């Protein structure tokens with residue numbers, strides 16, 4: 499084969515091994531062209547929910563292509579988008595009555611930020627400051643990087659990123675600090691919105707906080723007229739144990755972003771849900787108040803059909819029970835490391851588990867990630883640690899035996915950090 503022309507995402511081509519060629523996917527596995535079955539313990543970057551190529555979703559995609567491909571979504575509409583929007587409104591936290599489609603998690607967040615600023619501006623309120631949580635991740639576009647944590651990943655673009663106000667991550671013992679800071683930032687009535695990943699900060703290191711904190715943040719937001727944007731791009735569709743993570747906090751955000759699991763992980767699609775008030779602020783005979791946003795592939799009918807099949811699966815199959823069983827399994831299996839000094843910060847949120855590998859030498863942190871990745875791949879396990887944070891975020895069809903094999907490998911992998919490099 500000639501040299502690959504592919505420039506891969508988040509990949510340092512100078513140091514990383516050539517990417518295995520994946521020829522087939524099924525259930526909890528991705529399979530290489532030469533027949534190796536690799537357990538997808540990270541749901542292919544958090545998108546796959548039920549499992550790869552669920553037959554009902556594949557069937558829906560196939561059927562949709564019999565009648566529709568892409569249709570311009572300004573001025574025209576179609577059944578898959580209409581039905582999906584109704585279903586989303588029904589399933590989402592109460593009060594989210596409008597659905598705006600786009601095609602990735604990042605765009606769903608960009609849309610949310612624009613809606614929040616448009617809401618205030620159209621209401622004659624000069625609020626433009628955004629409040630974000632420390633260690634957050636909301637995407638890789640300029641706008642979403644601006645509301646995310648700053649670091650080596652976005653240092654080159656820093657001059658282009660807009661300023662935001664940051665509240666501390668509500669780590670145990672620091673909760674009050676988080677709430678006080680948010681209260682202080684909202685006191686002058688200038689904060690447009692708080693954007694948060696509910697319960698789990700994914701790319702920031704699978705950091706988890708109790709639902710009660712989200713409830714408290716929402717109360718402060720409400721008192722000051724600050725909008726709450728819930729970025730449920732990763733946490734949605736059962737990942738944290740409930741359909742949406744906000745449910746556990748009894749919180750209805752003003753805006754909710756969903757993508758990754760929306761189509762069961764089969765097709766790119768995203769939706770930003772908003773309240774009636776936000777829609778109303780853009781409803782006017784003054785055309786300047788229009789919500790000016792679109793992507794070419796907005797509400798792609800085939801992707802919407804895949805999402806509708808996903809919604810049907812949640813209705814027709816015991817998916818919630820499957821999620822509950824997986825959540826229990828994850829907690830049980832992680833417990834074997836409870837008194838293991840090689841690890842710390844054992845944590846779970848629904849179907850997600852995470853633990854931190856104690857690393858000795860300073861500077862070793864950056865190195866351990868790629869080493870662990872290679873170690874797991876040699877054992878036909880797709881695991882992608884975030885620095886020294888090992889996490890397991892599997893499709894819901896994963897079995898107890900498969901998880902055992904995975905945690906056995908985690909146990910072995912700890913030696914990589916302990917062995918003095």
Ligand SMILES: *Cc1c(COP(=O)(O)O)cnc(C)c1O
Nearest residue numbers: 602603604635636637700731732
């Ligand atoms: C993955 C992710 C995004 C970005 O989604 P893309 O589809 O990769 O653009 C945004 N927010 C959160 C919380 C995510 O986990």
